[in-house]
Amino acid sequence: MMYRTANLGHWTVSTQPLALARCALTQRRGAGRRQQRLCVAASSNGSGNSRVIRGKCYITRDNIDTDQIIPAEYLTLVPSKPEEYEKLGSYAMIGLPTELYKQRYIEDNKMKTEYPIVIGGENFGCGSSREHAPVALGASGAKVVVAQSFARIFFRNCVATGELYPCETDVRLCDELETGREVEVDMDRDVLTDVATGKQFLLKPLGEAGPVVDAGGLFEYARQTGMINAA
Amino acid sequence: MFKVVFAVFAGWPTHFARQLSTRRHLAPVCAVSAPPAPAVRAPATTGSVKKAQTLTEKILARHSNNASVAPGQNIWTNVDKLMTHDVCGPGTFGIFQREFGENAQVWDPEKVVIIPDHYIFTSDPRANRNVDILRDMVKQYGIKYFYDITDRSDFKANPDYKGVCHIALAQEGHCKPGEVLFGTDSHTCNAGAFGQFATGVGNTDAGFILGTGKLLIKVPPTMRFVLEGEMPSHLLAKDLILQIIGEITVAGGTYKAMEFTGPVVDAMTMEDRMTICNMVVEAGGKNGTCPPDQTTFDYVRERTSELFEPVYADDSASYVQDYRFDVSKLQPLVAAPHSPDNRKNAADCRDVKIDRVYIGSCTGGKTEDFQAAARLLHRAGGRVVVPTFLVPATQKVWADMYGQPLPDCGGLTAAQVFEAAGCVAPAAPSCAACLGGPKDTFARMNEPQVCVSTTNRNFPGRMGHKDGQVYLASPYTAAASALAGRVADPRDYGA
Numbered sequence: 001m002m003y004r005t006a007n008l009g010h011w012t013v014s015t016q017p018l019a020l021a022r023c024a025l026t027q028r029r030g031a032g033r034r035q036q037r038l039c040v041a042a043s044s045n046g047s048g049n050s051r052v053i054r055g056k057c058y059i060t061r062d063n064i065d066t067d068q069i070i071p072a073e074y075l076t077l078v079p080s081k082p083e084e085y086e087k088l089g090s091y092a093m094i095g096l097p098t099e100l101y102k103q104r105y106i107e108d109n110k111m112k113t114e115y116p117i118v119i120g121g122e123n124f125g126c127g128s129s130r131e132h133a134p135v136a137l138g139a140s141g142a143k144v145v146v147a148q149s150f151a152r153i154f155f156r157n158c159v160a161t162g163e164l165y166p167c168e169t170d171v172r173l174c175d176e177l178e179t180g181r182e183v184e185v186d187m188d189r190d191v192l193t194d195v196a197t198g199k200q201f202l203l204k205p206l207g208e209a210g211p212v213v214d215a216g217g218l219f220e221y222a223r224q225t226g227m228i229n230a231a
Numbered sequence: 232m233f234k235v236v237f238a239v240f241a242g243w244p245t246h247f248a249r250q251l252s253t254r255r256h257l258a259p260v261c262a263v264s265a266p267p268a269p270a271v272r273a274p275a276t277t278g279s280v281k282k283a284q285t286l287t288e289k290i291l292a293r294h295s296n297n298a299s300v301a302p303g304q305n306i307w308t309n310v311d312k313l314m315t316h317d318v319c320g321p322g323t324f325g326i327f328q329r330e331f332g333e334n335a336q337v338w339d340p341e342k343v344v345i346i347p348d349h350y351i352f353t354s355d356p357r358a359n360r361n362v363d364i365l366r367d368m369v370k371q372y373g374i375k376y377f378y379d380i381t382d383r384s385d386f387k388a389n390p391d392y393k394g395v396c397h398i399a400l401a402q403e404g405h406c407k408p409g410e411v412l413f414g415t416d417s418h419t420c421n422a423g424a425f426g427q428f429a430t431g432v433g434n435t436d437a438g439f440i441l442g443t444g445k446l447l448i449k450v451p452p453t454m455r456f457v458l459e460g461e462m463p464s465h466l467l468a469k470d471l472i473l474q475i476i477g478e479i480t481v482a483g484g485t486y487k488a489m490e491f492t493g494p495v496v497d498a499m500t501m502e503d504r505m506t507i508c509n510m511v512v513e514a515g516g517k518n519g520t521c522p523p524d525q526t527t528f529d530y531v532r533e534r535t536s537e538l539f540e541p542v543y544a545d546d547s548a549s550y551v552q553d554y555r556f557d558v559s560k561l562q563p564l565v566a567a568p569h570s571p572d573n574r575k576n577a578a579d580c581r582d583v584k585i586d587r588v589y590i591g592s593c594t595g596g597k598t599e600d601f602q603a604a605a606r607l608l609h610r611a612g613g614r615v616v617v618p619t620f621l622v623p624a625t626q627k628v629w630a631d632m633y634g635q636p637l638p639d640c641g642g643l644t645a646a647q648v649f650e651a652a653g654c655v656a657p658a659a660p661s662c663a664a665c666l667g668g669p670k671d672t673f674a675r676m677n678e679p680q681v682c683v684s685t686t687n688r689n690f691p692g693r694m695g696h697k698d699g700q701v702y703l704a705s706p707y708t709a710a711a712s713a714l715a716g717r718v719a720d721p722r723d724y725g726a
Binding site: 080098122219 | 318319321322325326329330349350355357358360361364415416417419431432433434435436439481482485486512515517570666667668669670688690691692693697698
């Protein structure tokens, strides 16, 4: 329990439930992007408003740092500019060493990934504070990273941007699954299912971070809950 | 001892009053002299200490209108300064404008410090555009502190341009004890050396601060590192922080504040303290602190006339972990590829052949870092056998390299020693190859080479090439390695 609290770190928002139907939200502002993607994902598996994401997983190991997620040479792209946001996505995980990661996260000449679910070991997202890291993953089509632990700035940036669910688990999933396996990440029931075998793995609850990512990030959440005025 | 003394004095008036009230028949006492002030008061006893707190807790309490805060507590902290640079500044302002609207103003244009430093001396059009965006934002919002560069062909022609943001912040007087600083860069924790709370955030949080001057954060538990013993002459502050990160791992400080204290820290210069605090993020730490003292005050007062209020940890504050290091027993260290916690004795890596040496960055590119490297080269004599790149963090560091004679080196400057030893001429101040950057970045590793570097991070691809290998080391170890063409123990070269 203590571990979980510590790792939720700065996420700090009130836990009042969101009464709004997420799919009905307007898509003004950048945060709407996330909303749109989530709704597509949710409706495609017929589970309404739930946080269920199904798709192929991509396996990474421990200490995946931000230079591997998005190398510094691509940081000239400004994430708040829509066309550069898309471009950032096309470089997601390009810094992973070629020998260790023969199957690339995004195929050559593609803009999007076929792996909406990223699996990590310990300390995922360590290194720099660049928000480009969760943004690149989100822009590439990733929806959730399931890891044993996260570096704190990366975790916070996932939640603040609403780009990705940073989901923790005690299970070393990078030893249990392989890249390309179909999995279902159910963050309502806190369980990850290996679709082919039916084997299930426990996830830790998203807690206070969940509703912020649901809303599409810090600003959208703050507006919905009346913390800041709707512009 | 001071605590005891203070308790006696603190109890004095109450005790006296009680005596008075029980003796009503006595004439009122007209002149009760105040208890004599203690000759020396322990700094931790200032203010109304109801609950013992660490340095970090105390700063956050003061910035959130709380008498005290506890680890795990969520608080809205007021922000004294927000720093951003060319990599994250445009995105931060983009979010600020998108979320607060076209007509919004930043919360305080005197509290935003913008320091272009990452990708400056490059022909990359997007990198250059990002500096232009910053200039526009500064004009639009009336930002007071902007260290601009317009003539990239000669950095010296730009008196406003400083260089690496964390060092420029300190040198320009923006770091002050007791303050809360956020920056869009993970090494913002560098400023903890001044006894302030300083940490890195992403663009969205920074955009929020731009509009409100506040941020919602969770109070971190504090780990304490007491450094004691006599500091051996062959060690530098970099060795100490590599030792600590090796001990607790790259995730050992996650979500935590790291407080460095003890006689070794007390004896350190501000630059040494910055080297230590700079790398707390390499252990996952949220922030690092050193207790402010006369060394801090002297440094700050030379650079700003603004007031500040230092705070100190209480003696009985509680720490989530407590470490003690006897530095006299430590060896010169490196962090071997590909992780800052892959600690090894430099002496045990003598077999590692290297292709280059890099001295620079916010961690290892300050005046004293270059002076240490130059001193070793001068004492050892001879010439470097691999390309040795020098990137001063700021214009001031560059000027010091050329202008300050080194102690005990026959009046030579660091620049003269480097030239005599065959190093590549010092480059324009910037982050340069510490984080790779655009392909034309000075000293970027474009080939899968092996580098000994005074920088802070050595994950795969950090300095450019994905298969490059980076050994993090102190300036002494870097200079010795440049002479050896292998990872070297600086003691073999007179350190």
